[in-house]
Amino acid sequence: MVQTNEFAHRMASKTIKLVDKEGYPVAGKEVTLNLTNHKFLFGCGIFDAIEVANKIVPADRLAFQENKLEKFLDVFNSATLPFYWGTFEPEKGKPRTNELKAAAQWLKERNVTVKGHPLCWHTVTAPWLLDMSNEEILKSQFDRIERDVTDFKGLIDTWDVINEVVIMPIFDKYDNGITRISKDLGRVGIIKEMFAKTREFNPGATLLLNDFNTSINYEILIDGCLQAGISIDAIGIQSHQHQGYWGREKLEEVLDRFSHFGLPLHFTENTLTSGHVMPSEIEDLNDYQIPEWPSTPEFEERQAKEVEEMYSILFKHPQVEAITTWSFSDDGAWLGAPAGFVRKDNSPKPAYEVLKKLIKGDWSTNVKCKTDDNGMVSFEGFLGDYDLVCGDKKRSFKLDKVAETVQITI
Amino acid sequence: MVQTNEFAHRMASKTIKLVDKEGYPVAGKEVTLNLTNHKFLFGCGIFDAIEVANKIVPADRLAFQENKLEKFLDVFNSATLPFYWGTFEPEKGKPRTNELKAAAQWLKERNVTVKGHPLCWHTVTAPWLLDMSNEEILKSQFDRIERDVTDFKGLIDTWDVINEVVIMPIFDKYDNGITRISKDLGRVGIIKEMFAKTREFNPGATLLLNDFNTSINYEILIDGCLQAGISIDAIGIQSHQHQGYWGREKLEEVLDRFSHFGLPLHFTENTLTSGHVMPSEIEDLNDYQIPEWPSTPEFEERQAKEVEEMYSILFKHPQVEAITTWSFSDDGAWLGAPAGFVRKDNSPKPAYEVLKKLIKGDWSTNVKCKTDDNGMVSFEGFLGDYDLVCGDKKRSFKLDKVAETVQITI
Numbered sequence: 043m044v045q046t047n048e049f050a051h052r053m054a055s056k057t058i059k060l061v062d063k064e065g066y067p068v069a070g071k072e073v074t075l076n077l078t079n080h081k082f083l084f085g086c087g088i089f090d091a092i093e094v095a096n097k098i099v100p101a102d103r104l105a106f107q108e109n110k111l112e113k114f115l116d117v118f119n120s121a122t123l124p125f126y127w128g129t130f131e132p133e134k135g136k137p138r139t140n141e142l143k144a145a146a147q148w149l150k151e152r153n154v155t156v157k158g159h160p161l162c163w164h165t166v167t168a169p170w171l172l173d174m175s176n177e178e179i180l181k182s183q184f185d186r187i188e189r190d191v192t193d194f195k196g197l198i199d200t201w202d203v204i205n206e207v208v209i210m211p212i213f214d215k216y217d218n219g220i221t222r223i224s225k226d227l228g229r230v231g232i233i234k235e236m237f238a239k240t241r242e243f244n245p246g247a248t249l250l251l252n253d254f255n256t257s258i259n260y261e262i263l264i265d266g267c268l269q270a271g272i273s274i275d276a277i278g279i280q281s282h283q284h285q286g287y288w289g290r291e292k293l294e295e296v297l298d299r300f301s302h303f304g305l306p307l308h309f310t311e312n313t314l315t316s317g318h319v320m321p322s323e324i325e326d327l328n329d330y331q332i333p334e335w336p337s338t339p340e341f342e343e344r345q346a347k348e349v350e351e352m353y354s355i356l357f358k359h360p361q362v363e364a365i366t367t368w369s370f371s372d373d374g375a376w377l378g379a380p381a382g383f384v385r386k387d388n389s390p391k392p393a394y395e396v397l398k399k400l401i402k403g404d405w406s407t408n409v410k411c412k413t414d415d416n417g418m419v420s421f422e423g424f425l426g427d428y429d430l431v432c433g434d435k436k437r438s439f440k441l442d443k444v445a446e447t448v449q450i451t452i
Numbered sequence: 453m454v455q456t457n458e459f460a461h462r463m464a465s466k467t468i469k470l471v472d473k474e475g476y477p478v479a480g481k482e483v484t485l486n487l488t489n490h491k492f493l494f495g496c497g498i499f500d501a502i503e504v505a506n507k508i509v510p511a512d513r514l515a516f517q518e519n520k521l522e523k524f525l526d527v528f529n530s531a532t533l534p535f536y537w538g539t540f541e542p543e544k545g546k547p548r549t550n551e552l553k554a555a556a557q558w559l560k561e562r563n564v565t566v567k568g569h570p571l572c573w574h575t576v577t578a579p580w581l582l583d584m585s586n587e588e589i590l591k592s593q594f595d596r597i598e599r600d601v602t603d604f605k606g607l608i609d610t611w612d613v614i615n616e617v618v619i620m621p622i623f624d625k626y627d628n629g630i631t632r633i634s635k636d637l638g639r640v641g642i643i644k645e646m647f648a649k650t651r652e653f654n655p656g657a658t659l660l661l662n663d664f665n666t667s668i669n670y671e672i673l674i675d676g677c678l679q680a681g682i683s684i685d686a687i688g689i690q691s692h693q694h695q696g697y698w699g700r701e702k703l704e705e706v707l708d709r710f711s712h713f714g715l716p717l718h719f720t721e722n723t724l725t726s727g728h729v730m731p732s733e734i735e736d737l738n739d740y741q742i743p744e745w746p747s748t749p750e751f752e753e754r755q756a757k758e759v760e761e762m763y764s765i766l767f768k769h770p771q772v773e774a775i776t777t778w779s780f781s782d783d784g785a786w787l788g789a790p791a792g793f794v795r796k797d798n799s800p801k802p803a804y805e806v807l808k809k810l811i812k813g814d815w816s817t818n819v820k821c822k823t824d825d826n827g828m829v830s831f832e833g834f835l836g837d838y839d840l841v842c843g844d845k846k847r848s849f850k851l852d853k854v855a856e857t858v859q860i861t862i
Contacts, residue, residue, distance in 0.1 A: 212668065229672055230679035258622065259669055262639055266676015269640035 049405070049424070051360040052082065057420040057447045058439070060413050060432065067417025068452060074431040077407040078438070079153050081425035082357065083364035084401055085120030086383075087159075087311070088149070090374070092123070095148035096141050110388050114370050117383075117398045121149050122310070122366055123198070125158045126166035127186060134170045139193050146197040153427075157366075158198045159310075160205035160252065161187050162236045164213050164220040171219025176226055179219040184239050191243040200248040202278060202310065204236045208255040208263060215326075230266045237272050252278030252310050256296050264303055276363065277303065278310040284320040284327055284379055287348040293355055301361045308364040309356060316345040316391055317380040330377060337372055337380035337391065346392035353400060407441075459815070461770040462492065462834055467857045468849070470827040470842065477827025478862060484841040487817040488848070489563050491835035492767065493774035494811055495530030496793075497569075497721070498559070500784070502533070505558035506551050519798050524780050527793075527808045531559050532720070532776055533608070535568045535600060536576035544580050549603050556607040563837075567776075568608045569720075570662065571597050572646045573615035574623050574630040581629025586636055589629040594649050601653040610658040612688060612720065614646045618665040618673060625736075640676045647682050662688030662720050666706050674713055686773065687713065688720040694730040694737055694789055697758040703765055711771045718774040719766060726755035726801055727790040740787060747782055747790035747801065756802035763810060817851075 058075075060068040093099045094107045114121075123145055124130070131137040146156045162183060171179045191201065210232070211224040224232045233251060240249055251267065251274050253260050267274060277300055281288065288296070300307055316337040324330045356362045369375035371382040383394035407423030423441055430437045435452045468485075470478040503509045504517045524531075533555055534540070541547040556566045572593060581589045601611065620642070621634040634642045643661060650659055661677065661684050663670050677684060687710055691698065698706070710717055726747040734740045766772045779785035781792040793804035817833030833851055840847045845862045 208668070208672070228675045228679070230675045234679065258618070259672055262618070262669055262672045262676060265638045265640045266672060266679060269638070269644065269676060270679035270681075 048358050052357065052405070052424055053422055054425055054441050054443045055420065055422045055446065056441055057418055058430065059447060059449045060417040060419065060430075061449060061451050063451060065451075067413070067415070068432065069413055069415045069417050071413050071432055073411060073413060073419055074429075075407065075409045075411070075419075075421055075423065076429045076431070077424055077426050077441075078429050079119050079427040080401065080405070081442075083120035083155055083308075083366075084118050084397075085122060085155075085157070085364060085366035086114060086118055086370035087124075087366065087368045088114055088118075088121040088370055089124050090371070091121065091145040091149055092141055095144040098141070106388065110371055110373070110384065113384055113388065113390060113394070115152055115154070117394070117401055118370075119153060120155045120157070120364060120366065122157045122159045122202075122368075123149075125160065125190060126163070127168040128166040130190075131168055131186070134168070137189070139190070143194065143197060146194060150197055155200065156198045157200040157202065157250075158190070158194060160202040161190065161240060162203065162220060162232070163205035164210050164218050164224070165206070167218050167220045171222075172217065174219065176223050180223050180227075180235075183220070183223065183236070187236065187239045188243050191240055191247070195244050195247075199244060199246065201240055201244075201250065202252045203240045203249045204233055205252045206254060207233055207251070208253055208257075208259045229263055230270050230272075233263075233267050234270060234272050237274070241273070248275045250274070250276045250278040250308060250310065252280065254280035254282065254311075256281075256300075258299075261299055261302075264300075268303065274305060276306040276308045278308050280311040281309055282311060282313040282327060282368065282376075283348075284313055284315060284330070284377065284381075285322050285324065286319045287314060287352070290351065290355060293352060297355075297359050297362070301359070305361070306363040307359070307361050308366070309362065310364070310366050311368040312352070312365060313368050313376075313379065313381045314345050314348045314352065314393070315379045315381045316342040316393065320379075327377060332378070335378050335380055337385055341380070342391045342393065346396045349393040350396045350400065353397060357400075357405065458768050459834070462767070462815070463832055464835055464851050464853045465830065465832045465856065466851055467828055467830040468840065469857060469859045470823050470829065470840075471859060471861050473861060475861075477823070477825070478842070479823055479825045479827050481823050481842055483821060483823060483829055484839075485817065485819050485821070485829075485831055485833065486839045486841070487834055487836050487851075488839050489529050489837040490811065490815070491852075493530035493565055493718075493776075494528050494807075495532060495565075495567070495774060495776035496524060496528055496780035497534075497776065497778045498524055498528075498531040498780055499534050500781075501531065501555040501559055502551055505554040508551070516798065520781055520783070520794065523794055523798065523800060523804070525562055525564070527804070527811055528780075529563060530565045530567070530774060530776065532567045532569045532612075533559075535570060536573070537578040537596060538576040540600075541578055541596070544578070547599070549600070553604065553607060556604060560607055565610065566608045567610040567612065567660075568600070568604060570612040570615035571600065571650060572613065572630060572642070574620050574628050574634070575616070577628050577630045581632075582627065584629065586633050590633050590637075590645075593630070593633065593646070597646065597649045598653050601650055601657070605654050605657075609654060609656065611650055611654075611660065612662045613650045613659045614643055615662045616664060617643055617661070618663055618667075618669045639673055640680050640682075643673075643677050644680060644682050647684070651683070658685045660684070660686045660688040660718060660720065662690065664690035664692065664721075666691075666710075668709075671709055671712075674710075678713065684715060686716040686718045688718050690721040691719055692721060692723040692737060692778065692786075693758075694723055694725060694740070694787065694791070695732050695734065696729045697724060697762070700761065700765060703762060707765075707769050707772070711769070715771070716773040717769070717771050718776070719772065720774070720776050721778045722762070722775060723778050723786075723789065723791045724755050724758045724762065724803070725789045725791045726752040726803065730789075737787060742788070745788050745790055747795055751790070752801045752803065756806045759803040760806045760810065763807060767810075767815065 369381040371384045372386045375381040779791040781794045782796045785791040
């Protein structure tokens, strides 16, 4: 049963008045109310949707990928698609817009909310920026935002506008166009420009600042942005835990520090592996290159426990509105880590089953009840989209915190 | 001789036309041009001025203190006076305004520019704030700024407005009123409020943000402040080096990172000791409590070398406009460290002599020249106040970067 107190912020009560086409109450009828889509965003990075939507891989690979996406769709309602400038537009003027549009469309048709990641980042950025002056780089970055945000409006209305700004101007692994302009503009300056440009071309979109840095650096940066009048819709927090689960204490401490701004929090890039833990002395996760990083039964059990605890803590926190696990599958996972909910052969790990039970079971709403003499039925459930089934008829409605009574005609 | 290239930013050329009372050129006369006061601020924390100006100590102590201040005045032209709320106004409504005014006046009469330190800080703040609501604390802090900035206007026109904001809201050594309100306002928010209030009551003052944190935390904080429209006149950088001299590399790295904002830099609290180095494992310098921290001949030589190198690097940097050594004397020095230019008995250490030679010798201007047939004489010198001596006559003028020719009547 639902523990009402813990999840009060995720729920609402609603009274439905069921009427027939003539407007008469449908009294004494049994109805079923099923949550079909959570308001909360349970997501994954699911770049595989590009291959499936565009059918650009051989038949056996396509079948494998379709099977993967089926398992994804069974549990999740949110997806991140890649807009890394360097891979999205490797050659200037030839963006992969059509392929990405097909993927976003494919997901949208399946009730999945899509986020684009990212519009501005110093890593995997367009290599051809290096031939430009800083003024030209900035103009190209603006043009890129204008083009892509406009092209995807309606399909993608959530953007990681700018990624990893804490390190951006001091990133020194290699020269790149974005680090160059971030030095000119300053951290808050570049955020301000990128948010303004994105907002200009999709005023209603949900715009995120995203970082892996969860120290007070990021807190001060957010503070500065808000005081500078930048309207950030959600704070994006990366949590790649290849070096071991943060644990409840650190997680709650991070939540405490970042909830302080009163903004929604999105856990944008979560990783909990089902393999051995990356040594703690590795500073940049990208430096850990090993030939094989196996998923083992023992560590799959650990991953399942960690996923259960972490998702539960986040789902209970009133300001968290989204959790994205970065790799749905071990197949193609970042750093070759066994970071997925499914193994390389698409077989679900315990973490998949545990999370499915939470999202589709414990945190879902499926109730049967009978309308009273006035055709009324009241219930409490998790926020989101619902189907009302009465006999052979089915109607959809939304459970939100707004109106308490809604009339449905069947 | 002056190395013109290195110090070009500290110098100017000027042509003086010397005329007599009737306006006729004073031709073929020998004149001496002496720098009497640097534009650059060479300062110390010199809280001892309170005892001397107010004569509130026994005669022998007073004589000792007067001797100390004489040595200070021989070299320095800038002083920091203490405005710690907890000691300035230990009992609400009874501030030590008169004592501090006397000290500021005493220093001003001796051509010393005085800075007040600080208007807002979580350490040594008024203990009676703890009995107030956060709203009342904020109001008291505003009132304090209004009162003190107004009372000292003309005597003190440079303020460390707010101190150590990076740590302020997470300072957890003990409860205090300022940490409380900084949590409410946020870091940039409290800086904004304090700067606005200080500016309101002394619009022409030089207002500093000051911190010991020289990490990117402080960079991001400054970035946020500037983007939020806070007009900071100078960035204050503390450099208490009880744990060893930073060295050229770190110093230049700090200069590089903080000069990036294009603002003047003030080294507000410098310490280089003539004793053993505090162990590096001490995180909060205040935790290092030892019965005796001797100044030794060996370490005095080291201190002199470090002072020479550090002051030279800073004086060469075009954005540095002030260096304050925190303890002029070992007598009463913070943490009991041998941090002064003079020992506990007022005898000058080698560092004193080295710095005196730089400030009053290498970096000073004292030239003799002869006026031409038109009464003209041209020279290049360090910026600041000058005396022109011609025979038994003496006139003062200012050497600045503004006008190239000035007429002086003798």
